[in-house]
Amino acid sequence: MPDTITLEVARYRPGTDASPRVQEYEVPLREEWAVLDGLNYIKDRLDGTLSFRWSCRMGICGSCGMTVNGDPALTCGTFLADYAPGPVRVEPLANFPVVRDLVVQIDDFLRKLPTVKPWLVREDEPGVEDGEFRQTPAELAEYTQYSMCINCLLCYAACPVYGLEPDFLGPAAIALAQRYNLDSRDQGAHQRLDLLATAAGVWACTYVGECTTACPKGVDPAGAIQRYKLTAATRTLWSVLMPWGAR
Ligand code: SF4
Ligand code: FES
DSSP states (O other): OOSEEEEEEEEOOBTTBSSOEEEEEEEEOOTTOBHHHHHHHIIIIIOTTOOOOOSOSSSSSOOOEEEETTEEEETTSSBGGGGTTOOEEEEOOTTSOEEETTEEOOHHHHHHGGGGOOSOOOSSOOOGGGOOOOOOHHHHHHHGGGGGOOOOOHHHHHOHHHHHOTTOOOHHHHHHHHHHHTOTTOOOHHHHHHHHSSTTTGGGOOOOOHHHHHOTTOOOHHHHHHHHHHHHHHHHHHHHHOTTTOO
């Protein structure tokens, strides 16, 4: 294995640069170094003007997502040695406006996420004296997978529909809505229906499935969307056949 590897890093300052450019840096190639370690080496030793986001370095915070050799990836969990002898191209996540270099603007997701009410919605509010809400292991298993989402937005970068239709709620927002819809303690599924069962909701998805492939946490947003399509179709049918009883 060579001692160093070349990182081809996208540089861009909107408002100053006419277009993005690529800058090459030579960084040490160590077995245990992730792409993020290479970027931090550049920042600390070679070029302090490079901008990128990261926090936990352990696949938890979801802030270090970038495009690595064309694929959306968590740079703290993607290792340089897997790309040896290189070069490795590091670019910002696709489908988001660039703030600077590798930092993207995620306001669109932050605006959409709360609209699906990603929290437990209760119609009744039992007191503490009534005890906890109990769940069986099977009820827990219904939504556990979707609760693993870390909002890294790799699924949005991988999704061709989101790239073409910015109004699309998107994979993670829908998967997180399902996380609560499938929770036996939640009573808000009918409140989410008006938003999810729309042209900008689940019906925008053409089931390309790239979101599930890109997800580093084993969430299956594509599966969540297909499952919700069935729910939405069934509820719509019931609301037509039995308008007095549908919720
Ligand atoms: S579903 Fe997966 S890829 Fe999408 S934001 Fe959540 S953790 Fe990231
Ligand atoms: S730095 Fe937190 S997920 Fe990579």
